[in-house]
Amino acid sequence: MLRQSLVPVGQPLAIKCSVEKSLKSGDYNITWYKVGNQTAVPRDKLSRIHHQKNLIWFLPAMLEDSGDYECVISCRNLTSYRNMSTKVTVFERIDGLCLNEKFAVEEVIFTSSSAKVVCPHLDYFRNEKNIQPVHWYKDCQMLEGKRFAFSNRDLIISNVTVHDQGNYTCETTYTYNGKQYNISRDISLIVEVSPPKKPPEISYPRNNSIEVELGSQVTVDCNTTGADGYEVFWTGNGVSIDVFFMSRIFASPYKEETSYDGRPMHSVKLIISEVNSEDYEQPFVCQASNPFGQVASYIILKRRVPGIQRWLTGGIVSSLILTFTTLIIYKIFKIDLVLWYRNSVCTFASKEDGKIYDAYVLPTRSSGGRSFSRLETFVHRILPDVLEQQCGYNLFILGRDDLPGEAVVSVADETLKQSRRLMIILGSEISSCCLLEDTSEQQLAMYNALIRDGIQVILIEMDEIQDYTSMPESIKYIKQKHGAIQWKGDFSEKSCSANTRFWKNVRYQMPSRKKVSYSEVYLLPLTLNNSAAKER
Numbered sequence: 001m002l003r004q005s006l007v008p009v010g011q012p013l014a015i016k017c018s019v020e021k022s023l024k025s026g027d028y029n030i031t032w033y034k035v036g037n038q039t040a041v042p043r044d045k046l047s048r049i050h051h052q053k054n055l056i057w058f059l060p061a062m063l064e065d066s067g068d069y070e071c072v073i074s075c076r077n078l079t080s081y082r083n084m085s086t087k088v089t090v091f092e093r094i095d096g097l098c099l100n101e102k103f104a105v106e107e108v109i110f111t112s113s114s115a116k117v118v119c120p121h122l123d124y125f126r127n128e129k130n131i132q133p134v135h136w137y138k139d140c141q142m143l144e145g146k147r148f149a150f151s152n153r154d155l156i157i158s159n160v161t162v163h164d165q166g167n168y169t170c171e172t173t174y175t176y177n178g179k180q181y182n183i184s185r186d187i188s189l190i191v192e193v194s195p196p197k198k199p200p201e202i203s204y205p206r207n208n209s210i211e212v213e214l215g216s217q218v219t220v221d222c223n224t225t226g227a228d229g230y231e232v233f234w235t236g237n238g239v240s241i242d243v244f245f246m247s248r249i250f251a252s253p254y255k256e257e258t259s260y261d262g263r264p265m266h267s268v269k270l271i272i273s274e275v276n277s278e279d280y281e282q283p284f285v286c287q288a289s290n291p292f293g294q295v296a297s298y299i300i301l302k303r304r305v306p307g308i309q310r311w312l313t314g315g316i317v318s319s320l321i322l323t324f325t326t327l328i329i330y331k332i333f334k335i336d337l338v339l340w341y342r343n344s345v346c347t348f349a350s351k352e353d354g355k356i357y358d359a360y361v362l363p364t365r366s367s368g369g370r371s372f373s374r375l376e377t378f379v380h381r382i383l384p385d386v387l388e389q390q391c392g393y394n395l396f397i398l399g400r401d402d403l404p405g406e407a408v409v410s411v412a413d414e415t416l417k418q419s420r421r422l423m424i425i426l427g428s429e430i431s432s433c434c435l436l437e438d439t440s441e442q443q444l445a446m447y448n449a450l451i452r453d454g455i456q457v458i459l460i461e462m463d464e465i466q467d468y469t470s471m472p473e474s475i476k477y478i479k480q481k482h483g484a485i486q487w488k489g490d491f492s493e494k495s496c497s498a499n500t501r502f503w504k505n506v507r508y509q510m511p512s513r514k515k516v517s518y519s520e521v522y523l524l525p526l527t528l529n530n531s532a533a534k535e536r
Helices: 308-344 370-390 408-417 440-452 473-482 501-509 518-535
Strands: 002-008 013-016 028-034 049-052 055-058 067-075 081-091 105-110 114-118 135-138 148-151 154-158 166-176 179-192 201-204 208-212 218-225 232-236 249-251 255-258 264-272 283-290 293-303 359-363 395-397 421-426 456-461
Touching: 002 013, 002 179, 013 081, 028 049, 105 114, 201 293, 208 218, 218 232, 218 283, 218 293, 232 249, 232 264, 264 283, 308 501, 359 370, 370 395, 370 421, 370 501, 421 473, 456 473, 456 501
Parallel strands: 002 081, 105 179, 208 293, 359 395, 359 421, 421 456
Antiparallel strands: 013 055, 028 067, 049 055, 067 081, 114 154, 135 166, 148 154, 166 179, 201 218, 218 264, 232 283, 249 264, 255 264, 283 293
């Protein structure tokens, strides 16, 4: 009979030689030996290793004491004897660590209301003269709380859970011949789940029904917890359904797992390879049992009837998805769709409104410098190149199309009446004194746009204008109502393409216009100006 005894170096150890209870104390003799040494362990109590009654004492144990020890029990008649062997391992604790997992004694407890953890090899150091408290630690932290109680050398844990698993250490002291020794033992505690003692449970089926089509194949799982595997089965018409794959209706072998509370989980499939009419409205029952009870639950097959509500719900959902998708696409591609529609449809259905110009271009007066140069380039070169030459619009640009010596107010008034849009160009460095100065033609333009004719205004910023506080109220109103289009181009060939985002936004706010040839666009402003001059 081999036993294992673990002890840290420098700590005491006592090992008992077990004797049958039938033997009386005077009928036998005990002798301790270290295996390989023919000399018996001395009985001198002052010796570090000595034999006392049926115990061998190490006070304290040293590294060289590691090895196998044997106690020989001989009877008085000298005709029979027995021996017990024990393996003593003396180890060193690692510096800086409160325990050594490698030499921990393994103990197993189960989840329950309470469980006991024993401090090993401590029985013989706690007598009437040496009753010192035992301190318990888990992972080097002292145990505290109502769940932990201490009884003699044992630790009592209430409401044990898997979280109580870990490394424990018990510590106390022992005094012998006036010398005090520290005693500590390490325990590797394993917590195993103890299945509750209660009847099994069926999570599915739940006495419910399912719709199936005639002739289809059906598979239904019976999921149980806490049942014995061979006690989970399906019945139909009161007859057990066999695991026989050649039948039309059969059950599959069960699968086994373990639940969180340690109970076995089984799944048995009911398989109907082809549903017949007699299978409808018939309960198929799953039954499960264990020593603590039996449960059953059924499933009923019903004919699948197409429901108007299902089709109606599907149609409504599909319509909503389609509408939502259409709105998103329109929001993203609205400008492109409108421009495409104008080019493909409105070209053949344009209406005559008696107007001559598509837009009256009114540039603001800049304070000079680089901003003035950019404004002039944009108004007199870029704007005509894109809107007139590429898109076929007819523009009246103040400062380009008015003739020298003309009455500015009368020309502006007449031209605005003949224009479909008013395009205001704001420079990026406009000062409050220069912005839309109190000139007659500019006052007239704003009056026509906001009050008299209600002409639509297109507001273009040469660059983003952060502060509108110094702007006239009319400009603020237009900005708030219609917004502004920002030009961030660099006057390159790419920026001057009518298909860029900026020019698409401008074309979107411009009226519909049939695209004309380059020669028509070039000659049209001259013809209109000459006609106006002759009339005057």
